[in-house]
Every structure is written in C-alpha cells, then in structure tokens.
C-alpha cells in the first residue's frame with residue numbers, strides 16, 4: 331500500500347491561482363514608500379485630500395438608526411428589507427409611477443451589493459432562462475462579469491464597445507455584433523458610467539440598441555453601479571433602464587449602492603426582475619420571486635442589514651433624500667472638475683494626441699489610451715498606479731496631484747513617440 335498523500339489538493343488538482351489584478355495593484359500601492367505616490371486604480375470615491383468620504387447623509391441616517399430604541403439584530407426576511415427593496419426599485423425603474431411597479435410586473439430581492447446581484451441574476455438565468463444560454467459582454471467590461479457568468483456555467487461572448495481610434499463608442503461594431511448574436515441571447519448592458527471605459531451610448535443610441543434587441547428577442551441584463559454618481563442626477567443616470575421598461579421589455583437589473591452611498595464594504599444591493607405587460611404578468615412575477623427566494627436561501631439565507639437600513643432610511647425620508655442628492659452632486663461635481671483639470675493640463679503641456687475623451691467620458695473611470703508599457707513605466711518612474719489597460723479612477727485625482735499626474739502622463743507619452 332502506498333503511503334497516504336498529505337493532501338488531496340495537490341498542485342495539479344488545485345493550481346495556484348493568480349492574484350486578483352485590482353487587489354494586487356492596491357497591495358503594491360500600499361507597499362510603495364514614495365511620498366508622491368498616486369492611486370488611480372481604486373474604484374472608490376476619494377475627497378480632495380485623497381481620503382475616503384463618509385457621506386454626511388449617511389452619518390445622519392446612522393444616527394437615526396442608533397437612536398431607534400426598537401433596533402434589533404434579528405434576521406432580515408429572505409428577500410431583504412421591504413422598505414429598502416421597494417425604494418431601490420423605484421429609484422432604478424423610474425419612480426412609483428413606473429409602469430412595471432404600477433402593474434405589479436416587478437420583483438426585487440436584496441443582495442450582497444452589486445456583485446451579489448449580478449451573481450443571483452446569472453444563477454437564476456442559468457437555471458431558468460429558456461432562450462440562448464450565452465451572455466454577451468461589452469469588450470472591455472468589468473472583469474468580474476467574466477468570472478461570475480462562467481462560474482454559473484453560462485458561456486460568454488463579447489460585443490465590440492470601445493473604439494481605440496476615437497476613444498469613444500464603437501457603435502457600429504456593437505450593433506452588428508448584437509444583430510449577429512443568436513436570437514434570444516442575454517446581453518449585459520452597463521446602465522450608465524460604463525466600467526472601465528467611461529463611455530456611454532447616447533439616449534438616441536440606446537433607442538437603436540433597444541430596437542435591435544427587440545428584433546432579435548435578446549434579453550437585457552442591466553448592471554447599474556453608478557446611478558447618480560455619474561452625472562449627479564439620479565433620473566438622468568437611469569434613463570436607459572427606464573426607456574427599456576417603457577418599451578415593455580422583460581429584463582433584469584443588478585443594482586449596487588456601493589458608490590452612490592459610499593457604502594462599499596456594507597454590501598447593499600438589489601436584484602430586480604421586470605416582466606413584460608401581459609394578463610398573467612403578476613402571476614409570472616410571483617413565480618419568479620418564489621424561485622429567487624429559494625436560490626437566495628441556499629446561498630446566503632438572508633442579506634446583511636446595516637447598509638440596506640442606511641439606504642432605506644435615506645430613501646424613505648424626503649429631506650434626507652434631498653440631502654443625498656446634494657451629496658451625489660458633491661461627488662460627481664468633484665470628479666467632473668478633475669476631468670476638466672486633467673484635460674486642460676495635458677492640452678497646456680501640448681501632450682501629443684487628443685485629450686477630449688477625458689471630459690467626454692463619464693463616471694468614475696477614464697480610459698486614457700495609455701498602453702500597458704506606458705502604464706508600467708509611469709508606475710516605475712512616477713509611482714502612479716493604474717490598471718494595465720490604461721484605466722484611471724478620476725476619484726484618485728485631486729487639486730494637489732493633478733499637475734504631477736499630467737506631467738507624468740506627458741512624459742511617458744512623449745517617450746513613446
């Protein structure tokens with residue numbers, strides 16, 4: 331008898347996995363001792379002093395919760411806190427007057443932030459979607475989309491999205507890929523502030539996308555992680571989802587409250603299913619909700635309370651809601667002003683190339699067009715950290731470092747000439 335192996339999980343069975351690139355970047359940044367180092371990798375808001383910002387309205391909501399003598403820590407229902415999920419639905423679907431809400435054609439279930447919502451949606455479709463079980467992701471997309479869908483066994487394909495030439499939308503490429511995809515494919519769409527490019531279709535382009543999706547009977551899977559954070563206006567940032575709902579699409583939405591409430595680690599999110607108008611729509615949505623509850627129970631049993639309680643407190647109080655909108659304008663306004671500052675510094679320096687894309691793009695990220703070699707060089711020379719694809723987080727810029735960053739970009743671009 332051969333000696334027992336010390337482990338069942340030998341290297342050939344469990345090979346070493348690579349570190350998550352974004353978390354690896356954060357680790358390298360933290361270890362860097364240079365006093366001028368700049369973190370442009372981070373997907374979280376920073377104030378003008380490069381510090382995390384707890385929204386003043388979140389502090390107020392926290393006070394409200396803490397001073398509630400009835401507060402306890404019992405389990406939430408499987409589908410989460412109803413006062414949170416109902417307002418979350420109104421927020422993304424276009425208010426209490428949304429036809430999907432009025433006609434009881436929508437169901438919402440609280441999730442572990444946006445990631446959990448994308449996962450639950452992917453899992454639900456992997457079990458129950460009878461159309462083409464293939465999801466089309468934008469090229470590029472938030473890297474986690476690939477693993478989330480792969481993990482539930484839904485094959486992935488890509489549609490062109492970003493034009494390297496214009497640093498804007500490759501709209502023709504996108505449309506022809508959607509037309510070429512098998513009927514009833516699942517199409518993942520970023521509702522606003524596309525990550526990582528910062529490039530969004532215009533409303534007119536969304537209308538064309540919707541027309542193709544209708545023609546091909548594709549299934550829209552919206553991912554919304556930046557509502558209100560992008561333009562500063564909650565109803566501007568949900569325009570695409572609202573349009574699809576108005577058009578009567580059956581669709582799903584994965585919604586994160588990480589960025590727009592600054593509740594990153596609290597994991598507040600929601601997953602919504604909207605079914606098309608039909609005499610039995612209410613019955614359809616009840617059946618779907620029952621299956622989502624089963625999936626949720628086996629995965630997390632019930633969702634975490636704190637972040638959802640904060641968001642619910644704000645969204646259910648008119649004056650706190652107005653203050654939240656003001657906080658959103660503070661965050662989006664600072665980011666927009668950093669876009670303007672970076673562009674104008676690069677133009678002042680006469681940095682080769684065009685830089686209008688910095689202000690044309692929207693949301694937390696900008697796809698600079700820097701190559702991987704330039705990204706590595708700027709990290710080595712100037713201690714500026716960004717992802718290898720040249721994406722920078724605008725939130726990492728501030729009035730103290732924007733000059734330094736512009737000069738460093740100028741230098742690597744010239745060196746590559």
Ligand SMILES: Cc1ncc(COP(=O)(O)O)c(C=O)c1O
Pocket residue numbers: 373442443444445446472520525553554555586587588594599
């Ligand atoms: C496009 C997109 N979807 C979903 C998420 C989910 O984030 P979270 O799980 O932190 O809510 C993010 C966060 O970066 C994102 O950019």
